[in-house]
Amino acid sequence: MNVNYNPASVFNQSVDFSFYLIFMISILCLVGITGFMIFSVIKYSRKNNPTPSNLEGHTGLEIVWTVIPTILVMFIFYFGMQGFLKMRNVPEDAMEIRVDAGMWWWKFTYPNGLEQNTAQGLTVPADTPIYLPLHSVDVIHSFYIPAFRVKMDVVPKAVGADDNYTWFEASQIGSFDLFCAEYCGLNHAQMITKVHVLTKPDYQAWLDEQSAGFIKQQAENPGKALITSKGCFACHSSDGTKLIGPSFKGLYGKTEVVVTNGEEREITIDDAYLKTSIMEPSKDIVKGYQPLMPPLPLTPEEINAIIDHIRELSE
Numbered sequence: 646m647n648v649n650y651n652p653a654s655v656f657n658q659s660v661d662f663s664f665y666l667i668f669m670i671s672i673l674c675l676v677g678i679t680g681f682m683i684f685s686v687i688k689y690s691r692k693n694n695p696t697p698s699n700l701e702g703h704t705g706l707e708i709v710w711t712v713i714p715t716i717l718v719m720f721i722f723y724f725g726m727q728g729f730l731k732m733r734n735v736p737e738d739a740m741e742i743r744v745d746a747g748m749w750w751w752k753f754t755y756p757n758g759l760e761q762n763t764a765q766g767l768t769v770p771a772d773t774p775i776y777l778p779l780h781s782v783d784v785i786h787s788f789y790i791p792a793f794r795v796k797m798d799v800v801p802k803a804v805g806a807d808d809n810y811t812w813f814e815a816s817q818i819g820s821f822d823l824f825c826a827e828y829c830g831l832n833h834a835q836m837i838t839k840v841h842v843l844t845k846p847d848y849q850a851w852l853d854e855q856s857a858g859f860i861k862q863q864a865e866n867p868g869k870a871l872i873t874s875k876g877c878f879a880c881h882s883s884d885g886t887k888l889i890g891p892s893f894k895g896l897y898g899k900t901e902v903v904v905t906n907g908e909e910r911e912i913t914i915d916d917a918y919l920k921t922s923i924m925e926p927s928k929d930i931v932k933g934y935q936p937l938m939p940p941l942p943l944t945p946e947e948i949n950a951i952i953d954h955i956r957e958l959s960e
């Protein structure tokens with residue numbers, strides 16, 4: 646089949662070919678079976694065929710309707726398998742960008758340590774194979790870029806599976822939707838972002854600029870950088886807006902009611918309380934909120950940096 650279009654990735658041709666092949670076979674079956682039914686209704690009506698007769702087996706027919714579907718299924722399998730093998734075999738020279746998913750955010754980590762979040766999206770160079778190891782910190786998500794014909798489950802280690810992966814090579818400059826295709830809870834719909842495909846020189850310029858900014862922010866305000874890179878911002882704002890969790894603004898020193906082991910108690914937010922809230926989120930639940938905060942892997946230094954930043958936001 647000659648589909649005349651400009652494919653967005655190197656997978657489009659084989660995936661679309663399999664799709665159209667199956668679609669065409671289905672249309673042929675639909676037309677053939679419907680036609681035969683109409684033919685039989687007319688030919689064997691009471692008017693045209695007054696004396697009914699019984700047909701008792703027909704070896705020739707049985708062979709035909711076993712052999713033809715088998716050939717069709719083998720065709721579908723052959724083309725499907727070819728496309729599948731291409732998607733599972735990552736080229737050796739692929740550039741690695743690690744993908745982390747959580748409720749309800751994405752994080753993309755570049756070889757030089759640069760991190761991009763859901764708001765920023767995934768930026769890649771065109772005509773370069775990109776290898777994407779997929780990690781989930783909580784439940785099963787699914788990494789889906791419809792324009793590239795790429796969709797792969799992002800499975801948490803806890804499920805016992807090894808980390809999953811996928812790869813692609815973009816062939817068109819532009820921005821394409823990237824979202825979670827596995828319903829993963831309340832704000833599943835927030836896991837939508839873009840893949841930005843740049844020319845190789847534009848990508849290099851973008852990478853240099855972003856990396857410089859990222860390194861500067863990490864040095865100047867590690868707490869702020871961590872809140873972005875660890876995905877806290879998906880549920881906590883820094884400007885007083887109430888999201889899924891309370892805003893970090895004005896938090897430090899505030900008095901509030903929390904539920905601990907089913908009992909309400911009043912606390913004043915200090916370093917020790919913040920440390921517990923971050924390390925064991927399910928211990929004290931702020932009254933009026935759902936226990937939705939996941940435990941996130943953070944080192945003690947990282948927690949201290951975040952606490953420093955939360956304190957700053959209340960000064």
Ligand code: HEC
Nearest residue numbers: 748875877880889890891922926929930931934937938941
């Ligand atoms: C999936 C959403 C989600 C993410 C991601 C998340 N939190 Fe939370 N967080 C909540 C919710 C909901 C609460 C309120 C319920 C509770 O206390 O557990 C909360 C409570 C807190 C509290 C206590 C606030 C208070 O008013 O006492 C702190 C501190 C906190 N989170 C820090 C963090 C940090 C730091 C991160 C990132 C490393 C983070 N959270 C990531 C949802 C989230």
Ligand SMILES: [Cu+2]
Nearest residue numbers: 786825829836
């Ligand atoms: Cu998801």
